[in-house]
Amino acid sequence: MIKEECGIFGIYSKNNKENSEPVYDVYNALLTLQHRGQVSAGIAVSKDGEVTDYCAGGLVSEVFPKSRLEDLASIKSPDMILGHVNNNTNFDGVHSQPLAMRYLKGSLTIASNGSLVNSYELKELLEKDGAIFQTDMDAEIIAYLIATKRIESSSVEEAIKKIMPLLQGSFSFVVMTPHKMIGVRDPLGMRPLSIGKVGDSYMISSESSTFDIIGGEFIRDVKPGEIFSIRPDNTESLVAMKSDKTAFCAFEYIYFSGQDSVLNGLSVHKFRYTAGQKLYEQSPIDADIVFGVPDSGIDAALGFSSVSGIPFELGFIKNKYIGRTLQDDELLLTQKAVKIKLCILKSVFKDKRVVLVDDSIVKGVTIKQLVELIKKAGAKEIHVRITSPPFKFPCYYGTDLGDPANFLYSKIGGDIKTVAKNIGADSVEYLSIETLKSISEKASVNICSACFDGNYPTKLPFKTEPDKYSVKLS
Amino acid sequence: MIKEECGIFGIYSKNNKENSEPVYDVYNALLTLQHRGQVSAGIAVSKDGEVTDYCAGGLVSEVFPKSRLEDLASIKSPDMILGHVNNNTNFDGVHSQPLAMRYLKGSLTIASNGSLVNSYELKELLEKDGAIFQTDMDAEIIAYLIATKRIESSSVEEAIKKIMPLLQGSFSFVVMTPHKMIGVRDPLGMRPLSIGKVGDSYMISSESSTFDIIGGEFIRDVKPGEIFSIRPDNTESLVAMKSDKTAFCAFEYIYFSGQDSVLNGLSVHKFRYTAGQKLYEQSPIDADIVFGVPDSGIDAALGFSSVSGIPFELGFIKNKYIGRTLQDDELLLTQKAVKIKLCILKSVFKDKRVVLVDDSIVKGVTIKQLVELIKKAGAKEIHVRITSPPFKFPCYYGTDLGDPANFLYSKIGGDIKTVAKNIGADSVEYLSIETLKSISEKASVNICSACFDGNYPTKLPFKTEPDKYSVKLS
């Protein structure tokens, strides 16, 4: 099953008694990570081994109105706090995280990001020993494995080390035990996880931008295969599992992550800006204006403008007030919907040769609408530039692209002229896989390009969910 | 105030395709059981082994507005449905039931009533094998044990039979597996569980009144220690565990259950009516009017009237519209609150010698307020009659009476004259334990009178929750 992205933020505030209400920092961090998951949100506060956990469906601001934040803030000087935003479509409380539980050694709280490809095999394995599963989240499997291995281990870190070879796929997770907060990243480093510090408090987060928000600073990424453990007196880094390769999701740079985050040493903004530059260099073109589809296309359009000398313009304005009701169903794929979401500045396009920069084309529905709107606004030529290679293969690591049979590029023959014709543009260019890799070279890890070239860094899921698992838990 | 028990209602509707929307029956049954739990509610629908479960904090009518019922009803011709009302104070979705999960053999859904005295020992036992607990409900422990024993058993019924010797305390529960609905009652029969039938559909319920509501009929009680299994083609009764004694909670008759239910062959109304008669016979008195504190005192007042010839009157009217907001905290113990909840008919009491019948006295706060109100209304004499013996010992089986140190009777010396003086009445009489037992003789089981005489039918909890369990899961 393909799951979408999530965001994690944890702070170990035990030593920093000056910041008496770190729960507000976690709230602000989750607002900053909201783009990684809008379906549910949760915050778990740990003090003296006692965990108070609140999770529910909705945006961070909906799940945590003032009164609820005040409730959590009434737990004075907490030892640590863990927050999560989720994109899982089972949007009620049970399927949201952090997942708090108790086990052999007391409380255990977990928040995870990514997707295991062998989740069903792991469940079967555990069930043969009597396990019961109350959710369909990977986090529950990981917690179970930790609990099972903890028996024969001298520490929770050792238990985590023992389970890592069992976990196939992408996973970054943070665990809170009564006295420790532990961040773990899979050996391939497929999903981001960063370490920061504010005052004396360590933080672990899916994105470094959260550290800025709180007034703290970025320390370093959790390394692929690393177990980073924060305790009252010290921190410890444990190389849990070595891999001779790394495979960081390219889409974190292209689309998922915030422009203001730095992942594996490479700024998201820088990546996109450079992608825009490379798109011009890869296929120079003469035009009057260049603009980007908000938000992720704008950095790239600026880069495109900087090397081409073609003036950057704002062509679309994003409506900030669109509710989620209509947007989510009927209107979603209609031109009207695109219009409402992106108000067009008609005067800007009149008689112009236009370069339109966007991050990706999946089914091509939105780009078609945009091109048509620009044409109606009087543009003479429209050249579409995409800051990613064409999608050809499904992702099994947490990016939900829908059915590969609907990928526009493959569907209409893998020819960019046909793509251009199909979407109504005068030309289309994708970023080549090579260019994508060259830009990513500045990162400390290699990228995963499986959805573009089919080179999957792990074995694939060989077993899908059997009938007996069809429990809709909610 | 005495906290109430939980309520369970299940229907095996697979064979009764005429009733295409049994979820509305379950909804109506839960409304009828609402007095057993007002904190949370849930309904789980099972079809072809797939379970759709919705639980949340709130009254049945709040948790299941029309739109949600329609959602559940859109699952056409379900095999079985299980509903639950809960009085657990952790009122969010996670701590409500039914608890749906998957295990070795597919889906497993459970709803329970009662209280295990050895829950912590059982948790420790399971944790030593790697178990994790996401809630603090007995239902989760029972599910775990079933899953663990299922491995070495040829059927789920056999697994349940194996775990029953492990469970100490009161427990009635209903389990749904992909093809069966199974009702289980503890060997002492401490909590009620009844079997009913509507058309071709079997039902299992905490109270028989639900069968009437739905237009069905009562078949029999699940017997103490019985596993009653409903399958597509037949039902099976398995004597899982024999006990030489039974100990049905007396308070089910005195206070918990609905007047229109028949438990163990004895009608709740009949019990209360007889208790009122016995109270007069036990201590005859001359008075002008007799009335009962709504709701449980009214049946008894009618009985008192029937043997004494003293006219029954309505003295108090219950306000149906009291919100739960204020009632639950500030106002609860004030005279104003009592007044708002029970409007007094002042004219009725003027210059009268009054017999006031109530079900029990715990701390004595409410009865004091009532006596004072009646005095203010001009009553000449007030004689309080209680349809239960005085509380002297704590209950470990699901009845939350608060701290025994606050029990009025013991606190002020165990003398009914002192009690009368304390609450401002001219006399007070409790039902004697002997009379209680004699009335209960008409039931097919013996009653548990532990809270009155300290004769606990099971061993007591020897271990309370250790520190490491202090996870507030929500």
Next chain:
Amino acid sequence: MIKEECGIFGIYSKNNKENSEPVYDVYNALLTLQHRGQVSAGIAVSKDGEVTDYCAGGLVSEVFPKSRLEDLASIKSPDMILGHVNNNTNFDGVHSQPLAMRYLKGSLTIASNGSLVNSYELKELLEKDGAIFQTDMDAEIIAYLIATKRIESSSVEEAIKKIMPLLQGSFSFVVMTPHKMIGVRDPLGMRPLSIGKVGDSYMISSESSTFDIIGGEFIRDVKPGEIFSIRPDNTESLVAMKSDKTAFCAFEYIYFSGQDSVLNGLSVHKFRYTAGQKLYEQSPIDADIVFGVPDSGIDAALGFSSVSGIPFELGFIKNKYIGRTLQDDELLLTQKAVKIKLCILKSVFKDKRVVLVDDSIVKGVTIKQLVELIKKAGAKEIHVRITSPPFKFPCYYGTDLGDPANFLYSKIGGDIKTVAKNIGADSVEYLSIETLKSISEKASVNICSACFDGNYPTKLPFKTEPDKYSVKLS
């Protein structure tokens, strides 16, 4: 089903600075009046001429959660507070009361009960001078008329006196101006309005029971045609309009008002109890048990029992937890709905000759269901006794009985044997109009029996709403 009336409660708390938070008293009073209107509720707090008003659709407990009450209570030492519960079917805030506005002399707040028969004529009259109407409530018309006449009057009381001849129909209303609270009752005294006192604070209320709740006492009724004005230093009674007849709504005694209220010197409980006695005397019968349909039938059943010697029993138990969702539509007229609302004590009816006392029969749907339920429970005979005469004519004064064409009695020929047959009973008796009047003789006013005998005390509405008024304001 008979729709209920509105309820008003006002307190002039300026002089009683000890009670610093009278808004809680108003809340409690509105809870007590909730049976008079469940559609919307509102509270207006006046201090130094400034009015803070909150009204919305919903029950009192829904419209005023703790946080909102605290907001209103933050207005310290208010001069006066006016509350209202409404049964108007436009249930949003705009159509709820109190209606606060400003006019020539500052703030003007009004809450009313009743129904004007000439509302459209009055609107037309006002519109010819340029009036605009934002709601369809009589309260707005009355406020307009007061504002118009105030110009040429030396006081608001004088203005009210001037408009009273213009108002045709039933009306009780309370007005707050910056320095006064004024209670007004129509010359026929069709709706109730009482004066009470708590400490130094006067109160005006639709029902006297509210005074008890608050710990105050009943002073007297506002007299028909009286303007009762409360000011900082004194109160004033002004006979605004004399009428040679009075016509208090009989249904206030029979059904609307709380049993614990005393209206026009006659207790509602006493009225109903006597009606039960008279029903027996009017037509003696031999039977085994008598019981009443909750709530209004119970007092009468007790009365019936007292003279007949037939034992009173509880036969039905009202479910307190029914939500309003289903009840209000699909289920309303089905036997299932009746069953859910009124759980039957089957054992009570077995082989018995039963007298069933209810307050009224409109369309006969509910009584049919009840009779059938009792039969199914094994009753040998069922004798229905109704504490009101049969409905024959529509009410224009605020009691919504639905289309007279559907009144059971008239529809099937005005013969009680046919009625009995139709509803499945062995006999039916209605209270005669004469008996109704004789019971009411103990009240200080005559009763209106128009719905029974067609003797309307006012001229009838000769004009219904023209097309142009079809504004659904919400």
Next chain:
Amino acid sequence: MIKEECGIFGIYSKNNKENSEPVYDVYNALLTLQHRGQVSAGIAVSKDGEVTDYCAGGLVSEVFPKSRLEDLASIKSPDMILGHVNNNTNFDGVHSQPLAMRYLKGSLTIASNGSLVNSYELKELLEKDGAIFQTDMDAEIIAYLIATKRIESSSVEEAIKKIMPLLQGSFSFVVMTPHKMIGVRDPLGMRPLSIGKVGDSYMISSESSTFDIIGGEFIRDVKPGEIFSIRPDNTESLVAMKSDKTAFCAFEYIYFSGQDSVLNGLSVHKFRYTAGQKLYEQSPIDADIVFGVPDSGIDAALGFSSVSGIPFELGFIKNKYIGRTLQDDELLLTQKAVKIKLCILKSVFKDKRVVLVDDSIVKGVTIKQLVELIKKAGAKEIHVRITSPPFKFPCYYGTDLGDPANFLYSKIGGDIKTVAKNIGADSVEYLSIETLKSISEKASVNICSACFDGNYPTKLPFKTEPDKYSVKLS
């Protein structure tokens, strides 16, 4: 009293039966106008003279969830629909618009934008004839005046013409009567109002961008002093009142209106872009990057970049998910709040000379925070450029700038060097009033610059609210 902006959108859909659900168009138009008012929203649907109106506090998407839109859409083929977004701080339903009422000629619905300076005089005038006011909105006053004058007028247009000399201040409003939709703009043209057409349906809107959204086209502005009337068969333009001057609010261009709107023939984007260009020409400077504060500063930064050759950059990213809870109070003026709302791209600023373009400075709190953030990000120099002149005078026409005593520019002496020092910038430049006027010359009306130079185009309010008006209606 100073009120904030509002947005109006009306469609006369009677002739366009193809568009059977125009209510969705109105919804989308209101989403597009949401920046003009986020406090409440409303939609009134008129069919055959019957008006269904729903207004409530909240964003458009909150007030109109899917179910409510469906309710309104169930009114098939409506004649006309009027929508409104409001920034009035009394955020409950009563103080939202459209305001629907009935008067002499049937239904009357009004939605307005702007602020009358003589509202209290008008109220007093009306009250002397017996008027009552249920809200404090100008729309109610205007409706009253129309109703009053309609008596002596042959048409509603004539009545509107008669009241226009009475209305002092800024006002654009749209009125629906049973058969007409009428748009009115004040003689000075202070607030915008445009006419559009989609299919055969005329539209009237505060901003032309809404016409694009719906797939229609802009026709022309309603002219200052014009009454534009749409009827089943034709439209009519009536010059209601001639003024020898016009005074369009400059802040509509600078800040209020959407970039994609064209007001009085001048595009908002073009205005801002030119303002950016002029700011450079007015005071050339050498720098490394220029960027704008989202959203209104971005167009201007692009203009600044286009003439200066200084590269445009994105420096801040607006967080789309900020809830309104915290933002609105505690956090609002803190650096943390600014940080959360505008995530900074730190890498962009490192060692750079930065030009920061914003639309205005009121108290200077936000700009101080931004400058500090940029400094912390390592900028060498920061030059602030403001696309408006400094505020010196209060606005009485609908722009709420707060207390003029707090205007930074005046407060610290009216010297831009002092301003720069105060906010921590290396330099500050405001747009001069002359430049502002020269840019606005391309519009068909003159601008109002009263808040900059004190030249008020109308007389000022000479009377503020007397004590007696202090009714908080809600």
